[in-house]
Amino acid sequence: MRDNLHRRSPLSAVRNIGILAHVDAGKTTLTERILYLTGATYRRGEVHEGTTVTDFDPQERARGITIFAAAVTCEWDGHRITLIDTPGHVDFTDEVERSLRVLDGAVAVFDAVAGVEPQSESVWRRADRYGVPRVAFVNKMDRPGADLDAAVASIRERLRANPLVVQLPIGREDGFTGVVDLVRMRALVWADGRDAVAEAPIPDDLAETARQRRRRLEEAVAELHPAALEEFCTRPEISTPTLVTALREVTLAGDGVVVLCGSAYRNRGVEPLLDAVAAYLPSPLDKPPVRDAGGGAERPADPAAPFAALAFKVAAAPTGRLTYLRVYSGTVRKGDTVLDSGTGRAERVARILRVQADRHTEVEAATAGDIVAVAGPKTARPGATLCAPDAPLLLEPPSATEPVVSVAVEPRAGGDAERLAAALARLAEEDPSLAVRSDPETGQTVLSGMGELHLQVAVERVRREHGLQVAVGRPRVAARETVVRGVSGLLYRHVKQDGGAGQFAHVVLDVEPLPPGEDGRAAEGFEFRSTVVGGAVPREYVRAVEQGCRDALADGPLGGNPVTGLRVTLTDGATHPKDSSELAFRTAGRLALREALLACEMTLLEPVVELTVTVPDDAVGAVLGDLAARRARVTGSTTRYGTAVITATCPLAELFGYATRLRGRTQGRGTFTTQPAGYAIAPASAPAR
Numbered sequence: 001m002r003d004n005l006h007r008r009s010p011l012s013a014v015r016n017i018g019i020l021a022h023v024d025a026g027k028t029t030l031t032e033r034i035l036y037l038t039g040a041t042y043r044r045g046e047v048h049e050g051t052t053v054t055d056f057d058p059q060e061r062a063r064g065i066t067i068f069a070a071a072v073t074c075e076w077d078g079h080r081i082t083l084i085d086t087p088g089h090v091d092f093t094d095e096v097e098r099s100l101r102v103l104d105g106a107v108a109v110f111d112a113v114a115g116v117e118p119q120s121e122s123v124w125r126r127a128d129r130y131g132v133p134r135v136a137f138v139n140k141m142d143r144p145g146a147d148l149d150a151a152v153a154s155i156r157e158r159l160r161a162n163p164l165v166v167q168l169p170i171g172r173e174d175g176f177t178g179v180v181d182l183v184r185m186r187a188l189v190w191a192d193g194r195d196a197v198a199e200a201p202i203p204d205d206l207a208e209t210a211r212q213r214r215r216r217l218e219e220a221v222a223e224l225h226p227a228a229l230e231e232f233c234t235r236p237e238i239s240t241p242t243l244v245t246a247l248r249e250v251t252l253a254g255d256g257v258v259v260l261c262g263s264a265y266r267n268r269g270v271e272p273l274l275d276a277v278a279a280y281l282p283s284p285l286d287k288p289p290v291r292d293a294g295g296g297a298e299r300p301a302d303p304a305a306p307f308a309a310l311a312f313k314v315a316a317a318p319t320g321r322l323t324y325l326r327v328y329s330g331t332v333r334k335g336d337t338v339l340d341s342g343t344g345r346a347e348r349v350a351r352i353l354r355v356q357a358d359r360h361t362e363v364e365a366a367t368a369g370d371i372v373a374v375a376g377p378k379t380a381r382p383g384a385t386l387c388a389p390d391a392p393l394l395l396e397p398p399s400a401t402e403p404v405v406s407v408a409v410e411p412r413a414g415g416d417a418e419r420l421a422a423a424l425a426r427l428a429e430e431d432p433s434l435a436v437r438s439d440p441e442t443g444q445t446v447l448s449g450m451g452e453l454h455l456q457v458a459v460e461r462v463r464r465e466h467g468l469q470v471a472v473g474r475p476r477v478a479a480r481e482t483v484v485r486g487v488s489g490l491l492y493r494h495v496k497q498d499g500g501a502g503q504f505a506h507v508v509l510d511v512e513p514l515p516p517g518e519d520g521r522a523a524e525g526f527e528f529r530s531t532v533v534g535g536a537v538p539r540e541y542v543r544a545v546e547q548g549c550r551d552a553l554a555d556g557p558l559g560g561n562p563v564t565g566l567r568v569t570l571t572d573g574a575t576h577p578k579d580s581s582e583l584a585f586r587t588a589g590r591l592a593l594r595e596a597l598l599a600c601e602m603t604l605l606e607p608v609v610e611l612t613v614t615v616p617d618d619a620v621g622a623v624l625g626d627l628a629a630r631r632a633r634v635t636g637s638t639t640r641y642g643t644a645v646i647t648a649t650c651p652l653a654e655l656f657g658y659a660t661r662l663r664g665r666t667q668g669r670g671t672f673t674t675q676p677a678g679y680a681i682a683p684a685s686a687p688a689r
Contacts, residue, residue, distance in 0.1 A: 011301055012283045014369045016326070018084045018099050020127065021109035022117035023673065026139040030109060030264040030273075031072070031085045037270055038074035038081070040356070069099045069313065071324070071355045071371055079278045082371045086123070090674055091451035094401050094433035096123050098312045098382055101398035102326030102371065105281030106134045107273065112146035112261065115154030118612050118675040124159050133251050135276050138261040141169055141269070142176045145640065148261050155257070162256045164220055164247065167272065168213050169261055170203060179261060179269055180206055182214045183243055190268040197271050218243070224250045244279060251280045284369040290328045293396045299329035303367040306391035307332050311377075311384040312398070314430045316465070317360075322353070322373040323380050325366070328395075330388060332374075333365040339389040340380050346389060350376035382432055400432045403448035404607045404652060404676065407455050408473035409462075410444060416468055420445065423466040427458050434458055448478060451674075452656060477607050477653045480679050481556030482522055482565035485601035486512035489571070492592035494584055504576035505588035507537070507545055510569040511596045522605050522679045523565040526553060530570040537573035537585070544582040545570055548589025557597050558604055564679070565605070568593060605679035607652040612645065613662070615670040620644045622665045630654035631683075649677055 019027045035041040073082045084103065086096045100106070106127055110120060127134060138151045148169055155163045168180040170187060178189035180202050187200040202210050214237075222232035225246035231238045238246075250256040258280050262269015284301040290308060291298050299308045307330030311323050332338060336349050353360035353373045366372040380386060383397030411420045424436045424447060435448040449455045452475055462468050488510045496503040514523035528546040530537070537545070549568050556563040573585075611632060615623050617639060623646065627634060632650035639645075655674065662670040 011285050011369045013079045014283050015079055015081045015277055015281055016084075016102070016104045016284070016369070016371055017081065017277060017281055018086050018096075018103045018106045018132075019109060020086055020096065020100075020106050020120075020123045020134075022111070022114075022119040023087075025109045025111045025114075025117070025120070026264050027109050028085055030107075030137065030139065030270065031083060033264050033267055033270045034081075034083065034274065035072060035074055037267075037274070038076050040072065040074040069095045073354065073356065073371075076274045077278055081274075081277060084371075090119055090122070090676070091449070091454035093119075093122060093126075093450065094398075094431070097126055097401075098398045100126050100130050100132055102310055102312045103130075103132055104284060104287055105277070106132050107277065108134045108136045108257075110136060110138050110151050110155065111143075112138050112140045112148060112151050113143050114614075115151040116158040118610060118673050121158055122675055124161075128254075131254065133254060133280075133282055134257055135251065135273075135280055136163065136257050136259045137269070137273050138259065139264050141261050142174055142263040142266055144173050146173055146176070152259055155259070162220070162224075163259045164217060164250070164256045165213065165259045166217065166247070166276075167260050167269075168206060168210055170206065176263060176266075176268065179272065180210045180213075181272065182210060182217055183247070184240055185210065185214060188269075188272060190266070220256070221246045221250065224255050248280045252282050252286055284328075290393075290395055293394045297391075297393055299393060301368045302329055303331050305329040305368070306388040306393075307336075307338065308385065308387045308391075308393045308395065309338075310395050310397070311380050311386060312382055314380070314382055315373075316426065316430065317375075320375055321378065322375055323377045323384075323386075324355070324373050325371070325386065327366050327368055327370045327372065329368045331365055331367045332386075337389060338377075338386045339392060340377070341385045341387055341392045341394045343379065343384075345379060347377040347380060347386065349374050381429060401450065401676075402478070403433065403435050403450060404478045405451055405455060405475050406446050406448040406478055407459075407475050408439070408444040409447050409459065410471050412469040412471055419466065420462070420468055420470060423462045423468060427461060431458075444473075475656050477651075479559065479561045479682070480524075480565075480605040481558050481561045481563045481602055482605050482679075482681075483511060483513040483563075483597070483600045484603050486510065486566070487596055487599045490592065490596045490599065492588055492595060494588035494591060496584075497579075502576075502579040503581065503584035503587065504579035505541070505584040506574035507570060507585070507588050507592050508572040509549075509592050509596055510571055511593070511600055512567050512569075514565045514567055517678070522681055524678060525564060526550065527567040528570075529567070532570055532572060537570065537575065540582060541573075541575065541580065541585040542570060544585040545573075545589035548586040548591075549593045551586070551590045552593040552597070556602065557594075558602050561604070563597065568596075604682045606682040608649050608677045608680045609652050609655065609674040610677045611648045611650045611655070611672060611674050613648070613670065613672040614643060614645050615662075615666050617642050617644055619666040619670060620646070623662070623670065626661060626665060630658070651680070651682075 019031055021027045069084050069086045071084050084099045086099050138148055152163045152165055155161050166182050170178040180187050187202045189198050189200050218232055218238045222229040227242055228238050228246040231242050247258055260273050289298040289300040299305055309325040309327045311325055313324035315322050334352050337346050340347055352363050352366050354363055355373050385395045387393045411417055428434045428436050433450050437446050439446050459472055490509050492507055494505040516523050530542045553563045627648055630650055631654055632648040634648045636647040
């Protein structure tokens, strides 16, 4: 039945995909070439010229990087492809996370020289978590040092993936002119100055290599697919239709990753990639029905089913607030009333817009499989579920990462305080990875985010979009506090009597640190358990104690920082027949843990990052000396084609201003990237009580 539905439904020709990669791997250039080849644009946009469709924000064009995820739609070989170009910089990982949550498939782009880079690995792991099937595109095959086999080896080793290489490059580096299609055993060649690909016989000097690679591909697929294995064992070779079917099913199951190659900048290899997207990546019908977060109701990808959609982005537009939706089931029409199931608020859909980056086309309705923007909802935030009021459903939202860097922000004009507060609140509404709070000691407004660049972009938006002149303080890292040595048997009795029903709760807590991770880094998180026996504390009160303990983690005794890396055990307690309540035990849990933390030996934690620095060989000594001065611990160094790649772990606070220092020490030729690596004990913070 499902197969019949798949064949006759127009949804089978829909592909909702993302472009994922490390910064500067060529995601946006590839997106622009796809739009040009599919006829969605009539001119090829260039990142270096600031003429791209998806990087339309002035800051994106000025910085030459993708900051905001942008959706575009195009047609290819009877398929409608909605494509989301995602950021590659680590500071905007949450933007990638929200996009991955609503995608059916993805194209992972890798640099043919660098292979798998830190952010490539990060987004790959996130795609694994959401079960997003991928194909891989090894880009920049025309660069000096480009090596498809080395890039594929890094995919296998660093990502623990099973690459299935379906192409062989024709020519090396600047002489890269085309690929051998190992599935159909043909050559595809792109002549200089021409956009169209030409099919040709496989060059004689590559014929034997192509046969060997084809056989290697068949062996790899036969190990993963029963029908391919049967043909492999009974026939001279696996037929092309069987191989294509097997590659698709292996990709959808996540057992293998089809690997293609090309040069997006030179417009070589893009058409076969589009063919691979259509052939191997899933349609909405290939994905399981979405399920209520509580494990109850399901919604199939059916336009006739009750409406259900997930909001993954909120943005301000000249015409008002836009909420970007992935429609999973049902149909929504202009003028419909929908339910925000998280808040219980009814919202009216005033307009429905097809999105082409910053351009919008109004439509009457959106159905299952669509990615659209709607105007009308006033309070829906990223991660909200919008559904039919008579068929409520709550979808699992994408996870949000806690901010790690903060700056104080204040208006230069005294009368602009309210305008600044409104502008920052609006930014935090659009981007859940931003947080705004007021410092109780100084009264300053503190803006927190994922890194220096993230905060710079946010502040620039305040200046440009709201016309506010603001002063910004020096960035500070978001510290944490943890337990070094705990306490046992701390007794706390909460008694309150002020007329009428009173409050009574008696709890006994043990507090201990969580064991450190395998890499020796400080443990993170919070564990709560109860060893109470005999019903001394009823189950509902145990839950209240846990919630009270979580409330107490918001501000630690050393400096009001969040507390992490501890386990709390409720060992005993007592109740009163009239005065005990969930509120009383929640209050007791909060106050008891605060008292316990004062008795524990505590220390400060600082965020650390995995740092990858790429520099010329002649600058290695200077760079290593500078890293040592920044308390970095070098974990590896490799040299290739006159360039050294140094990996290290380093406190995030030591990297403020590092970009300028690195450029100075390498004459502008050095680059670096970072990846969050958790927290470590800050050496300047001697354990305190």
